Amino acid sequence: MKIHAFLLTVLLAVPLLPGMCRAAETGRALKADVLRSAPYSDARKTGVIVRGETLQILTKKGAWLNVKNGKRASGWVRLLSVRRGTAGSGSTSKGVLDVASGRAGTGTIVATTGVRGLNEEELKGARYNAAEVKKLDGYAQTPRQGEQFARRGGLRAVKFAYLPEPKQKGGRR
């Protein structure tokens, strides 16, 4: 039984490895914001974060992250105030990723079957592929099929107005 659990863990973890998209549990404050004692906007204030500072992300709950900023304070902050992952990440793994995606050196495309990028030149030179369009048509779903699929997952349509354009603030944009 234990071995099974272990195997399952390994099996689940392996496909995630090449993804390279996992978040390290640190983040950076995108803007100054207030830390609160609970994930609600009217919860007690426990501290503040300043723009650009590094945060430790403990947990996530809905629209909120529970974070800790080094020595000073911990609390809940809105998810959108924090960029998850460490600043400047990616550069260290660049070589590996570029080799994996068939690109190495300075923009040279290495001939690798099955993996390719999509740069402007490739898009510009693309030729119509009728067979693929036909395949695409074959996968299409009707509105009714979409509804049935949603119901199977327990999804229910919600009435919600389009989010408004933000008011121009302090010269940003």
Next chain:
Amino acid sequence: MKRLRVLGFFWGFLFAVCVLPAEALDLGEALKGVVIGGTAVTSGQTGEAPPKTEAIPGEGKPAFSLKSPSREQEIDIGREIAGNLLGASPLVDDAALQTYVNQVGRWVANQSERADLPWRFGVIESEDINAFAAPGGYVFVTRGLYRCLENEAQLAGVLSHEIAHVVRSHHLKILKQSQLLDIGAGWVGKRVGTDREILRKVIGSGAEVCARSLDRSAEFEADRMGVTLTVRAGYEPYGLPEVLQTIGQTGRDESRVTLLFKTHPHPDDRLLELDESIGNRLDAVRGGKTLGNRFYRLKP
């Protein structure tokens, strides 16, 4: 017959010259004037009759016009672009994956004002991180981007952003601007070909329109609409922001995000813009689902 056709295009040209420059110069204004339903009609121009209604005698189809394309023409344009894009990157050969993406996409598109379109969704063979939309309801996600997703709510978020581009005809507007250049280059007056040839003139070479940047405000708008559609479809609202968070971690110098970062505002800016729009509007939204269990995982 031929003369009539040429005349039709002459009037189309005159119309384009009179109307398009104002629009091309001020996309922001044009965006505000968009009438929901996809056909772009800018305010103050309602007195002019769009030339699409001038049917060519002997032919079933109305003359081609980008000013106010019919639903069918919009789909034709999108289909041509989609076919070209698939020429660069074919569909991932996994029927279960493609069906799944169409199921999620269709359900989300049902929540938009253009549920009537024949929506098509596809995951394409590319390790780049990117997604594309073409007029008429064509939406593509690269394998590289799909790999970054963790649950169905995030997939819904990504598809919603692209659906919003289609609903607001963002790419048609880009094409309208460039059509002007084509006309300037002497398109009119020369032999006018078949509908297909005209279509190709309109969309440019291959799928280059997919490599073009939209206005920043169009991207922010698609983000806001994307979050909205995700909420309407019953998903956890933060699918799209979470994906933006993930993409934001990718180094700017990585080739797989070169095109995405070139054609879109940086994810950090998009998150800040979303944050300003959302405020506490999502606090009351409860019960949204992530559906991590149902999410179709790529074969390694």
